[in-house]
Amino acid sequence: SQKIEQNSEALNIQEGKTATLTCNYTNYSPAYLQWYRQDPGRGPVFLLLIRENEKEKRKERLKVTFDTTLKQSLFHITASQPADSATYLCALRGNTPLVFGKGTRLSVIA
Amino acid sequence: NAGVTQTPKFRILKIGQSMTLQCTQDMNHNYMYWYRQDPGMGLKLIYYSVGAGITDKGEVPNGYNVSRSTTEDFPLRLELAAPSQTSVYFCASILQGSERDTQYFGPGTRLTVL
Numbered sequence: 139s140q141k142i143e144q145n146s147e148a149l150n151i152q153e154g155k156t157a158t159l160t161c162n163y164t165n166y167s168p169a170y171l172q173w174y175r176q177d178p179g180r181g182p183v184f185l186l187l188i189r190e191n192e193k194e195k196r197k198e199r200l201k202v203t204f205d206t207t208l209k210q211s212l213f214h215i216t217a218s219q220p221a222d223s224a225t226y227l228c229a230l231r232g233n234t235p236l237v238f239g240k241g242t243r244l245s246v247i248a
Numbered sequence: 249n250a251g252v253t254q255t256p257k258f259r260i261l262k263i264g265q266s267m268t269l270q271c272t273q274d275m276n277h278n279y280m281y282w283y284r285q286d287p288g289m290g291l292k293l294i295y296y297s298v299g300a301g302i303t304d305k306g307e308v309p310n311g312y313n314v315s316r317s318t319t320e321d322f323p324l325r326l327e328l329a330a331p332s333q334t335s336v337y338f339c340a341s342i343l344q345g346s347e348r349d350t351q352y353f354g355p356g357t358r359l360t361v362l
Contacts, residue, residue: 147288184351235293238291
């Protein structure tokens with residue numbers, strides 16, 4: 139069956155360091171992968187989209203990689219700040235509607 | 249643009265009661281979705297619609313119904329509320345085929361069934 143795994147429920151990191159979150163999938167051939175940020179009590183907010191033929195995408199302090207051979211995406215936040223503390227969700231789209239992972243709760247400690 | 253709006257923000261229901269969760273978007277998006285999110289879990293798709301008059305089941309449709317009579321509105325109906333339907337419900341929309349294919353989410357409705 140199709141599966142998306144974000145293999146850390148929670149990640150604590152010191153301010154200024156790079157946070158790296160992982161999204162693995164099985165039995166999918168995604169057309170693209172997205173990353174969302176969700177703050178407590180709010181709906182998810184889109185951050186980045188990377189397509190199957192792209193290896194890397196950047197937006198300010200954010201970087202996403204997509205390895206369709208390893209079936210994995212990595213999401214990096216460089217120079218992390220306490221304001222980056224949130225839950226980050228990955229989502230895949232193939233020929234079905236977007237399917238979301240459970241998310242990783244990131245805490246950036248000052 | 250207000251984006252995606254949902255009402256109510258909070259609701260407590262008794263077992264067996266019914267209610268409709270409202271969702272409206274003003275971005276002229278063709279696709280709309282309903283998700284539920286349980287604590288510590290990801291978003292589970294309940295129903296979705298690819299345009300007015302067209303709806304389809306998602307992963308967890310049992311106990312819910314939807315309709316899409318206009319592009320803007322996509323209400324979710326709970327007919328006989330059960331404690332298992334206690335959750336946070338998110339509505340989302342997307343302009344399918346656009347370059348970014350970004351889903352825009354509403355603020356959510358927190359529903360408790362007692």
